Amino acid sequence: MAEQKEGRYEESELYRLRHSAAHVLAQAVMEMFPGKTQIAIGPPIEDGFYYDFGLPRSLTLEDLRKLEKRMRQIIAGKHEFARSEASVEQARQQFAQQEYKLELIEELAGGDGDEAAQLQPQAITFYTHDTFTDLCRGPHIGHTGQINPAALKLLNVAGAYWRGDENNAMLQRVYGTAWRTVDELKQHLWQLEEAKKRDHRKLGMQLGLFHFSVDVGPGLPLFTPKGETIRHQMETYVRELQTRYGYQHVWTGHLVKEELYRRSGHYQNYRESMFPPMLDENVAFRLKPMNCPSHMTLFREMGRHSYRELPLRFAEFATLYRYEKSGELTGLTRVRSLTQDDCHIFCTPAQVESEFALALRLIQEVLQHYRFSDYRVRLSLRGEEGKYLQDDEKWLSAQAALRSALDVSGIDYYTEIGEAAFYGPKADFMARDVLGREWQLSTIQVDFIQPARLGLTYIGEDGQEHTPVVLHRAVTGSTERFLGVLIEHYAGAFPLWLAPVQAVIIPITDRHVEYCQQLLNSLQEQRLRVELDAGSERMNAKIRKAQVQKIPYMLVAGDREQQTGTISVRLRSGEELKAQTLEQFLALTRKTLAAGD
Numbered sequence: 001m002a003e004q005k006e007g008r009y010e011e012s013e014l015y016r017l018r019h020s021a022a023h024v025l026a027q028a029v030m031e032m033f034p035g036k037t038q039i040a041i042g043p044p045i046e047d048g049f050y051y052d053f054g055l056p057r058s059l060t061l062e063d064l065r066k067l068e069k070r071m072r073q074i075i076a077g078k079h080e081f082a083r084s085e086a087s088v089e090q091a092r093q094q095f096a097q098q099e100y101k102l103e104l105i106e107e108l109a110g111g112d113g114d115e116a117a118q119l120q121p122q123a124i125t126f127y128t129h130d131t132f133t134d135l136c137r138g139p140h141i142g143h144t145g146q147i148n149p150a151a152l153k154l155l156n157v158a159g160a161y162w163r164g165d166e167n168n169a170m171l172q173r174v175y176g177t178a179w180r181t182v183d184e185l186k187q188h189l190w191q192l193e194e195a196k197k198r199d200h201r202k203l204g205m206q207l208g209l210f211h212f213s214v215d216v217g218p219g220l221p222l223f224t225p226k227g228e229t230i231r232h233q234m235e236t237y238v239r240e241l242q243t244r245y246g247y248q249h250v251w252t253g254h255l256v257k258e259e260l261y262r263r264s265g266h267y268q269n270y271r272e273s274m275f276p277p278m279l280d281e282n283v284a285f286r287l288k289p290m291n292c293p294s295h296m297t298l299f300r301e302m303g304r305h306s307y308r309e310l311p312l313r314f315a316e317f318a319t320l321y322r323y324e325k326s327g328e329l330t331g332l333t334r335v336r337s338l339t340q341d342d343c344h345i346f347c348t349p350a351q352v353e354s355e356f357a358l359a360l361r362l363i364q365e366v367l368q369h370y371r372f373s374d375y376r377v378r379l380s381l382r383g384e385e386g387k388y389l390q391d392d393e394k395w396l397s398a399q400a401a402l403r404s405a406l407d408v409s410g411i412d413y414y415t416e417i418g419e420a421a422f423y424g425p426k427a428d429f430m431a432r433d434v435l436g437r438e439w440q441l442s443t444i445q446v447d448f449i450q451p452a453r454l455g456l457t458y459i460g461e462d463g464q465e466h467t468p469v470v471l472h473r474a475v476t477g478s479t480e481r482f483l484g485v486l487i488e489h490y491a492g493a494f495p496l497w498l499a500p501v502q503a504v505i506i507p508i509t510d511r512h513v514e515y516c517q518q519l520l521n522s523l524q525e526q527r528l529r530v531e532l533d534a535g536s537e538r539m540n541a542k543i544r545k546a547q548v549q550k551i552p553y554m555l556v557a558g559d560r561e562q563q564t565g566t567i568s569v570r571l572r573s574g575e576e577l578k579a580q581t582l583e584q585f586l587a588l589t590r591k592t593l594a595a596g597d
């Protein structure tokens, strides 16, 4: 399919509309608590917006209804959103009573030494509508009347630390959503309800897959035997596939000298996301936050490389540690210990296109296997700014190679100029789950910088030393996050190949336990993950329990089955199949597994 011209959400009208709705909300809240409202930040987010407030009391659901009503009145006033520029001093005066805004103003003034702020000093701008003025870069819609009052809803209030830092004040975050039409709003509300039912934190408990413990620490999940079984299946699947695609697996441990990250540039760009150093006789070590420097060092230590050995593809399931702010940790989708299905491909510049194409094919195969059929690629290219390495030839040829491979692949893709990493262009896969939510999963990034920084070379056809290009590639991102996404995508009903328990055998009474035990042995010999429920509950209770666990097959056996050497097969959907012999059931599972279901 041809390249889509669809722009970024950040540039869409819906984005401006939601941002404007956030301002209208802030006005309504300030009117509800005159002189006692501290306003923090209020950005648009995916599917809606929020605004954070410091208030004298907790907001109730009734307050939200009142605020909505007031917002509709403000909307009806068709107040223009007017932009104005201000000096730092004017901004300080305007927001003299607003402690959070003052903090932001001091930052804009360059007071915190933030490099980016100094390089590109932002002009301070205000946006005003009706009686409300916000410190804001915009952009906004023309006037409040452009918000559809019937397609607007305030959803809930949640606690949120100022700047996501638990050492700061706890604010009240009001979430809202705004759409162009009432139908769009309804569709979104349905999606939210369904997402609640599928919440992987809730389902993960129900299915007994993982726990978080205050004794271990936030964002550090503990997986039960069932949870680990799924992890193992996921990783084995990708590992075998990678081997088939010519990848080799390596292992590079969990601790690395901090010095290596200084040389690779991660220390300068990524320090905030690393756990604090461990000192051993004045040598600092870090828990590994990414694999690249380790894989590249391994490449170098393996001795001189000839162009004939390239491409070399090093893959590793490595558990990495990232210092995510504790306020931003959510279930498995945002954790501090994550296991990446990471790979680094060392190749010559001429091999970039074919290696990229190979990685695309591998990722497509994986997404299809996990039943993601709706996905597209965001191709991030170099912009004009100075952050990009000035080597036009390398950039242009790599960007052309990526485009050309994408064109051949038939994958839907769109480009974003200026979104590339400083070290090279990249392609991210955005996949929609069954609820239509888009997740960023796989990524392939071209890197012109780290290989040179870490002194990697190969001997080219010309007998001279050259620096290889490295492609960074992750298929599912991390096992933890992807498992969280999968639980919601499948609503906990894992396909047979992934299900931690594939079948449970249920004897109708005690006298059938022995027959069931024989069945269990036979099925386990065939490497199926089967359990026998020989507990004292009644049969119907056991079936219900298995259904809650979303076990694909329930195999019930009583007198009739025992006499005829069969089993009665029930599916988790409640459907009952005819009585089957063991061979028939095994044939059914083999067929299902072969189909990848």
Ligand SMILES: [Zn+2]
Binding pocket: 019, 023, 042, 127, 134, 135, 136, 137, 138
């Ligand atoms: Zn704003």
Ligand SMILES: [Zn+2]
Binding pocket: 290, 291, 292, 343, 344, 472, 473
């Ligand atoms: Zn990497």
